[in-house]
Amino acid sequence: MADIEWPWQYQFPPFFTIQPNIETRKKQIEAWCSLVLSYTRQQKTYSIDVRESQNSPLFNNKAINRKLSMDCILTVLEELRKTGHLEWTDNKTKKQCLVMWRTPEEWGKLIYSWICSRSMNNTVCTLFELTEGEESEGTEFHGLENWLLLRALKSLESQELAELMSFDGSDGVKFF
Amino acid sequence: MDRFEWGDDSFLPGEKQVLQQRGVALYDGHEKTSFQDGILVLSTHKLIWKDVTDRSRILVLHLSLVVFLEEQPSGFAKSAKIVVHLNAVPSQKKPGPVSHSANHFIRLSFRDAGEREFNQAFSEQLQKRLWEQSLPTATPGPQGGRHRAGIMGIERSLKQKQKDTDKDISKAFEDLSKLMEKAKEMVNLSKTIAAKIKDRQGEISEDETVKFKSYLLSMGIPDPVTRETHGTGDKYYSELAKQLSKVLEKQLQECGGIMTLTDVYCRVNRARGMELLSPEDMLHACELLESLRLPVRMKMFDSGVIVLQLQSHDEERVISDTTDLVKEKTSLTADELAQLQGVSVILAKERLLLTEKVGGVCRDETVEGLRFYSNLFLTRTD
Numbered sequence: 001m002a003d004i005e006w007p008w009q010y011q012f013p014p015f016f017t018i019q020p021n022i023e024t025r026k027k028q029i030e031a032w033c034s035l036v037l038s039y040t041r042q043q044k045t046y047s048i049d050v051r052e053s054q055n056s057p058l059f060n061n062k063a064i065n066r067k068l069s070m071d072c073i074l075t076v077l078e079e080l081r082k083t084g085h086l087e088w089t090d091n092k093t094k095k096q097c098l099v100m101w102r103t104p105e106e107w108g109k110l111i112y113s114w115i116c117s118r119s120m121n122n123t124v125c126t127l128f129e130l131t132e133g134e135e136s137e138g139t140e141f142h143g144l145e146n147w148l149l150l151r152a153l154k155s156l157e158s159q160e161l162a163e164l165m166s167f168d169g170s171d172g173v174k175f176f
Numbered sequence: 177m178d179r180f181e182w183g184d185d186s187f188l189p190g191e192k193q194v195l196q197q198r199g200v201a202l203y204d205g206h207e208k209t210s211f212q213d214g215i216l217v218l219s220t221h222k223l224i225w226k227d228v229t230d231r232s233r234i235l236v237l238h239l240s241l242v243v244f245l246e247e248q249p250s251g252f253a254k255s256a257k258i259v260v261h262l263n264a265v266p267s268q269k270k271p272g273p274v275s276h277s278a279n280h281f282i283r284l285s286f287r288d289a290g291e292r293e294f295n296q297a298f299s300e301q302l303q304k305r306l307w308e309q310s311l312p313t314a315t316p317g318p319q320g321g322r323h324r325a326g327i328m329g330i331e332r333s334l335k336q337k338q339k340d341t342d343k344d345i346s347k348a349f350e351d352l353s354k355l356m357e358k359a360k361e362m363v364n365l366s367k368t369i370a371a372k373i374k375d376r377q378g379e380i381s382e383d384e385t386v387k388f389k390s391y392l393l394s395m396g397i398p399d400p401v402t403r404e405t406h407g408t409g410d411k412y413y414s415e416l417a418k419q420l421s422k423v424l425e426k427q428l429q430e431c432g433g434i435m436t437l438t439d440v441y442c443r444v445n446r447a448r449g450m451e452l453l454s455p456e457d458m459l460h461a462c463e464l465l466e467s468l469r470l471p472v473r474m475k476m477f478d479s480g481v482i483v484l485q486l487q488s489h490d491e492e493r494v495i496s497d498t499t500d501l502v503k504e505k506t507s508l509t510a511d512e513l514a515q516l517q518g519v520s521v522i523l524a525k526e527r528l529l530l531t532e533k534v535g536g537v538c539r540d541e542t543v544e545g546l547r548f549y550s551n552l553f554l555t556r557t558d
Contacts (some may be wrong), residue, residue: 008556013507013540014549024538027553066542 004042004057007035016066018075032068032076037085041101046145048086050074050095100148102140107152111141112161115175124165124174127153177204178277179262181270183224183236186325189333190309191221195297199288200225202235203257205279211235216284218297221307223260235273237282239307241266247295248283256291258284258298359450400451414468416453416461421470423447424484428472432519433489437462437474437482439520477526491530498527499536503550507540 009015009031019025039058040046050073053059060067068076077097080086084103089096102110111130115121118135129135131149136142141149153173156162163174187193200216202209202225211233217224223242227233237260246259261281286294399405401415420440427443428435435443437459445452462474462484476482501516502508508516510525517524528548531537537548 009553012549012552013542013547014538014553017539017541019538019553021532021535021538021551023535024532024551024553028538031553066540 004039007031007038010035010061011064013064013066016061016068016072018072029076029079033080033083033085036076036080036099037101040099044143045099046148047089047096047098048077050077050097098147104148104151104155107141107144107148108156108159108161110139111152112156112175114139114141121175124172127171127173130173177202177209177274177279177282178265178272179241179269179282180225180235180237180274181272183234183270185217185224185226185234187219188221189329190306191219194218194220194301195294197286197288197290197294198228199286201285201287203283203285204274204277205281206283207279209273211273213287216294218294218301220301220304223298239301239305242302245295245298245302247291250291255285255287256289257286258291258295260284356450363449400448402451413457413461414464416457417464417468417470420444420458420461421465421468421472424472425486428484428486428489432517432523434483434485434519434523436520436522437484440484477529479526479529481522481526483523483526494527495531495534495536498531499550502528502531502537502548507547507549509545509547 009028015028015031019028036048036058040048050070053073054067054070059073074094077086077094080099081088081097085100087098087100088094089098100107114136125133127146127149131142131144131146141152144152150164150171153162153164156175157164161176163176165172165174195218197216200214202211202214211225211227213228214233215226215228217226220239222239223237225235225237241263243261243263246261248257248259250256259281260283264280284291284294401412401419403412406412406415423444424435424440440462441453441455441458444458465473465484471487472484473487474482474484498513501513505512505516508528510521510528513519513528514521514524517527519527528537532539532548535551535554538551538553540547540549
């Protein structure tokens with residue numbers, strides 16, 4: 001975890017109190033959103049358990065003895081949901097959520113440009129090849145979780161840049 | 177026998193009947209008198225003998241005239257007697273049956289017995305001397321002090337009481353008005369002392385004297401606006417507002433241009449001495465400050481705290497001052513700011529909240545309290 005780059009706000013005590021001033025709060029929430037996304041990207045996590053997250057370094061800075069309260073965490077997560085980076089897996093209880101530090105559309109674009117760069121258009125590859133294959137090693141989407149990959153590909157499909165297909169239990173995709 | 181006076185069987189206020197005995201004859205010394213068969217009544221104040229046959233024949237002997245009693249037991253064909261030794265005849269005495277007698281004692285002859293009980297009760301009353309407690313009203317003048325029972329008597333005693341209370345009250349207020357006069361003198365005294373200290377400034381060592389001086393200087397309103405001098409209603413309030421503004425202007429400058437209404441209330445009333453202001457009157461007068469275009473204005477903060485501030489007191493300057501101060505100290509609580517700027521904690525907090533409202537500072541709320549930091553969210557760009 002030592003490689004995580006904390007923003008300057010993380011060392012700033014008021015960062016952990018929701019600011020009543022609207023303008024200040026806007027900046028504060030923005031900072032929190034980008035911190036959550038960069039943290040999950042660096043940790044390669046795709047889900048957050050709200051209760052556990054309270055004690056994770058993300059919301060709890062032990063060095064300055066400040067932690068974000070439950071309410072504030074929910075405020076931040078809700079803000080992320082609005083920008084499309086987060087989805088509740090349990091919409092009512094709001095205990096578990098999926099974080100997408102890139103939206104499916106962004107992932108789709110990333111994958112498509114990678115395909116183009118390797119001139120793999122009009123070829124079919126399996127999903128496994130895309131995320132776990134040797135060729136994709138070093139790309140950002142290497143190790144991407146399946147559910148997110150599917151969503152990314154579906155967004156490409158809706159733009160008619162790819163087509164999902166399945167044969168014998170294994171899924172594949174064809175890029176155009 | 178010459179100590180007896182003609183009288184009636186009515187009682188004085190506070191007087192009570194103790195005992196009564198039939199068949200008693202009176203002796204003047206050793207001699208028989210014409211008062212043979214009567215009812216003897218002992219009260220707390222006097223001895224009354226009432227003739228059985230002629231009811232108008234009533235004799236009264238005041239107990240104050242009795243020196244001591246002596247018992248004479250009954251003998252053969254002789255009834256028991258009580259010898260009553262008497263004082264000299266008082267100078268103011270109402271007419272009695274005998275104008276002069278050589279004897280200084282009378283004898284009560286108990287033909288129907290009962291002498292023992294009577295003697296006992298008689299001695300008891302002589303010891304208690306209850307008549308002395310209301311003697312002044314009992315003895316003077318032929319008619320005076322004779323409070324007859326009934327409505328007249330009650331009315332008279334009520335009137336007397338009223339008179340007494342009137343006297344007490346006027347006496348009490350006499351003292352109060354003296355005190356008021358003194359209060360004015362005290363205010364003047366404080367002013368002269370203040371002036372003296374002002375003249376000698378520099379000669380006397382600073383610190384304590386300076387503090388003392390500032391107390392004195394802030395004291396004393398020579399002719400406070402009162403309802404008596406300025407009537408009631410709008411005129412009173414507007415005059416009061418003018419005076420408040422005049423008195424407070426300098427004091428406000430000294431403490432940073434702003435003061436809570438509670439502080440103002442205390443200071444003004446201390447300065448007014450005896451002519452105290454009610455909180456309502458003061459609030460009312462303060463409400464007029466703005467319409468009268470006076471240099472001091474009232475302001476209510478969002479939190480409900482009401483203050484008086486100088487009109488020249490610039491909010492923007494306060495904000496920029498506070499912002500700079502917080503930036504300089506990295507972080508401040510209301511407490512710390514109050515100490516730094518010499519204002520009350522409430523006002524310091526109001527300043528911080530005001531500055532926060534415009535984004536100059538941001539807050540850090542913990543169990544240890546509320547701290548304000550420079551608003552890096554807005555100022556830092558990286």
